Amino acid sequence: MKRIIMLLVLLGTLVASTGVARAETPTETLKAGLDSLLAILQDPSYDTSHGISQEHLDAMRNAVHQFFDFRELTKRAVGRPWLNFTDKQRDDLTAVFTQLLEKTYLKKLNTEYLKELAAFKKESISFLDEQVKGNKAMVYTRLQLTDKPLDVNFRLIERDGRWWAYDVIGEGLTLLGIYQDEFKNVLIDKSPEDLIEILKEKIRAIDEKKDATTAAEAPAS
Template identity: 35%
Template sequence: MFRSLFARFLAVLLLATSLPALAEEAPDAQIKRVSDEVLTIVRQDKSIQAGDTKKTLDLIDAKVLPNFDFTRMTSLALGRDWRSATPAQRAALTAEFRTLLVRSYANALTKFKDYQIAVKPLKLAAGDSDVVVRTTVRKAGSSPDTVDYSLEKKDGQWKVYDVAVAGVSLITSYRDSFGQEVKAHGVDGLLASLKTKNAQNAAGNSKK
C-alpha cells in the first residue's frame, strides 16, 4: 500500500526538482514554483499521460537525476552495511538503487493531471543546510496526503535525499529488506537482487 502511494508522489517530486532553481531560492519556494509548472506540463503532455515510458525516462535522466543525492540515499538505505561495502560495491549499489527508483515510479506520472499540491511555508534560518519541506497532495474528491521532502544543501544546491509519505520514509521502507538481503547473501547478493529487479522492470516497460 505504501509503495503504491509513494509511487505517485515520488513521480511528482521527480518532476518537481527537474527545473533549475532560481539563485538563492528557498527550498519550499522552489518546490512550490516548480510543482506548479510541472503539473501544467503533465496536464498538457499527452505522451506522458498515455504512458510513454521512453519519453518519461529520457526526461528524468536528462533533468531530474542531478537534483538527487543518490549516494546518500543508498547509504541511508543500507545503514551500517554501507560501511562494510567496498568503493566499487557502493558505486554499483548506488547506480542500481537509482535505476530501481526511477524505473519503478516513472509510469506514475500519468496519474498526476488531477492532483493539486500545497507547499507549507518553511522557516529557513541563516546557515540551514538540512531541511524538510512539508506538502499536502490532494486528488479531487479524496482526502489530502502528507508528503515531506528532506533536502540537504551541497555546494549551493538543494538536493533531495529522502521522501516521507504519511510519515513513512522511502529510506526506512527499503532499509529492512536491504538489511535482510545483506544478512542472508551479503552485499553482492543485494546487488544481484537489485540488478534482477531492474532487468524485470526494464522488460516490463519494453512491452508497453
Template identity: 30%
Template sequence: MHRLHPLILGLAGSLLILPLAAEAGAPTDQLRAASEKVIRILDDPALKSDGKALERQAGVRAAVADLFDFNELSRRALGRHWRPLSEAEREEFVLLFRTLLERTYLPRIRLYQGERVRFVGESVDGDAAAVQARVLNRRDQEVPVIFRLNRRGEHWLIFDVSVEGISLVSNYRAQFDQIIQRASYQGLVTRIRQKLATGDAVDEAGFPAATKPK
C-alpha cells in the first residue's frame, strides 16, 4: 500500500504553493503564475493565524479556480460511466466532484514546509501537454510529478496529476467504478454527498487508498 504524498496531492493547494523556477512554455508559465498568486496569499501576515485558515483556503481556491478543467477531470474519472449520463447529471457530478476535491485537498496547504519544484521537461502535442517536474523536500528526496493539460482557447487547463506513477484520475476512476459496479451511479452520488455532509476526506472515510500500479 502506498499513499499519495499529501503535499503533492493538494491539487488546489500544496503543489501550487511551491516556488517554480525554470524556463518553459505556456503550460508551465500558467503553473508559475498560479503559484505566485498562492504564495502571496500564504505569505500574507494577516492570514497566517489558525483563525484565518478558512479565509486562507478561500484565497487559494480563488487563485487556482481557473487552472483546472473540472469537466474533463470528471469525465475521465467516471470513464465509461460518463456516456450514459444526461447533461443535468453530468453538471451535477462535475460540481460534486469539484467540491469533493476541494474539501479533501485544500486543507493540506498547511503542510507546506519549504519544498521546491524543479521542472525537467515539457511536451506539447497539439492541444495536449505534459509538464514533468521533480519535487525536492528538505531531506533532498525527489518525487516525480507529471501535470497533464489540455488547451482550452488561450489557456492550458490541468485534467490530471501523476505522482510517482500514480494518476489522480486513474485512482478515482478505479474507486468510482468499483462503487458503481457494486451499487449504481446514483449510489456513488449518494456516497459522495454523504462524504461532503460529514466533512470526511475521501481517502480517509471509506474509499480505497491509492496504490501504485502493478
C-alpha cells in the first residue's frame, strides 16, 4: 500500500505538472505534463545512484507547484469548516500541509521507486476516458508499472482558463481521502491552529527520523 500511495502522489502531482500557458483539455494537460515528468526523472544531469538528491527534489517540487493546486486539495480535505477559517489560517494550513506531503512522499522517495518511475515511457500510460462537468473533470488512465497495470483517475478543476489537478485516485486510495477523515476528526473539537500544530509535529517526526537514520549510516570516526 505504501508503494501504491507513493506512486499515486508522484504520478498524480508530477504528471499534472507543466508550465502550459493556456488550458487545453484535461487529458491534453496530463499528456503535456507527462513529458515534463519524464524529462525531470530521466535527466542524466541528476545522480540517482543514492536516491533522490536535494537538487533533483527541488526540480520536481518546482514542477509540481506550477500545476498541482495544493490549496484546493487542502480546502477539500478540511471541508465545510474551511468557510470559517481566516485567510491566515487557510494560508498557514496550506503551507504546512504542502510541506508535509513533500516530506512524506517526495523526500522519502528511494532509489527503487525512482528507477521504476524513471523507466516510464510515453507508451507506459494509456488515456482511457475523460469526463468534464462544468469546471470539474476526471481523467481515467492506466499506468503500466514494472510488475502490473495500475488504473489511476485524476480529478482536475478549471480556473482562469487553466486546469489544475487536486486529487489522485487508484486501487481504492485517494490522496484527498487519506487526509479528509483525519482533518475532520481533529476539527470536531479542536481549532485550525491545533490542526496546523499537529501537522507540524508530523513534519518534526519525519525530520527527526531522517536525522537519526543519517547519523546511524555515517561512518565511525
